[in-house]
Amino acid sequence: MEWISHSRILIVGLGLIGGSYARALKRLGYHVTAIDKRQAAIDYALENHIIDDGSVEVEQAVVGSADAVIFGLYPRVFKDWIARYQGYLKPGAMLTDVTGVKSCIVYDIQEMLRDDVEFIASHPMAGREVYGVENSDDGIFRGANFIIVPTEKNTAQAIRWLGGLGRILGFSRISVLSPEEHDEMIGYLSQLTHCIAVSLMTCSDNEHLVDYTGDSFRDLTRIANINDLMWSELFMLNREPLLKYMDIFLDEFSALRDMIRDGRVEELREKMRLSTKRRAYFNKPKTN
Structure with a gap:
């Protein structure tokens, strides 16, 4: 599949990144459908013209009509979704994700996936300290880095396809890493920095510090406003690289x-x- 304007895109998980993908792809002329467990997220996306269609239910007709599926789910939920619903996927469909860890999910998903669809992992290195489609903004991709994470099971066509996605979304640099290289890198550049920010915010319980602080503290602790459910899962799934860099x-x-x-x-x-x-x-x- 190439990135042509009549392609139908399904986004599963309409959070900050999924919602930002939807904004960009709909603006570019793609037909964008979303599935999310929150009815409020679907309603907001429809009312603000972020998606064309949406549902809180995983319907076979919806999944089966998609030329490409982008998953914005937590790692374990992502694997469960593939195990349960992959039979709905259209033959020839291309799948990718935005998940923050790779080794623990990519191989498992590729092992269980049907032979007539292809999953190639990716990681948009963009985000904010807020969550949900209500805070989505495709401007976060401009000037950001995009990482393609293939394995030996992926085709050259899939790598080109995913690079095309990164380019049309506006990412400035597209890199290719193995799942292991990705997780090593993310343990340092992202997960360690979040651990440091959390530690800074828990060093003192003085509620009046906000009255005295300058930009340096705000800058260092911006990411301490953290989704505990998601980040605790990411830390645990990538604990070996993270612990290595915490020790360093x-x-x-x-x-x-x-x-x-x-x-x-x-x-x-x-x-x-x-x-x-x-x-x-x-x-x-x-x-x-």
């Missing part, structure tokens, strides 16, 4: 503490210079 962080933090305690100013400054140098890799170029 603890060692680095302890070393920094010891430099301050012992008055080792030159070592402290060298650590700061290294931090500044590495942070520069992430600075986005200015646009005119």
Whole structure:
């Protein structure tokens, strides 16, 4: 399947990312249907012209009419959905996801999936500290990174198809990683940072800190406004890479503490210079 305007797209799980995909794809002329367990989410998406059709029920006719299905479900729910409803899928349908962990789901889904449909995993590296289709905004994809996560079971056609999705959604960089490489990367770049933000917010119970804080604390703790159900599941499913980077962080933090305690100013400054140098890799170029 190519990304042509008459394609019918089904989005299962109409949260922030699923809703943002729906906005973008409908704006581009695709027929977008959604399934979500919340009637309020379906109603909101219909009233705001984010989708063309929607339901809280998994109906065979709806699933079977989709040329492509994008899953915005929690990992375990995603696997359960495939096990229960894959018989409804149209032969030749392409499937992808937005799930934050890969090794624990990709191989299982590909193993159980019918031979006449193809699942190729992906991860849009975009989001906000809010949830639900009510907060969706396809502008979050512009300038963001998009990761394709194939296995040896995936075809070259599927990789091209998924790259096409990333491009039409507006992502600026499209990368390809194995499930293991993805989970290693996400343990550091995303999950560790969320752990640090949570820890910062639980260090003090002083309710008056908000009266004194500056932007640095707000910036560091923005992602501490966290969906505990989703993120606890992601942490547990990717615990080995996450624990590895938590240990590395603890060692680095302890070393920094010891430099301050012992008055080792030159070592402290060298650590700061290294931090500044590495942070520069992430600075986005200015646009005119």
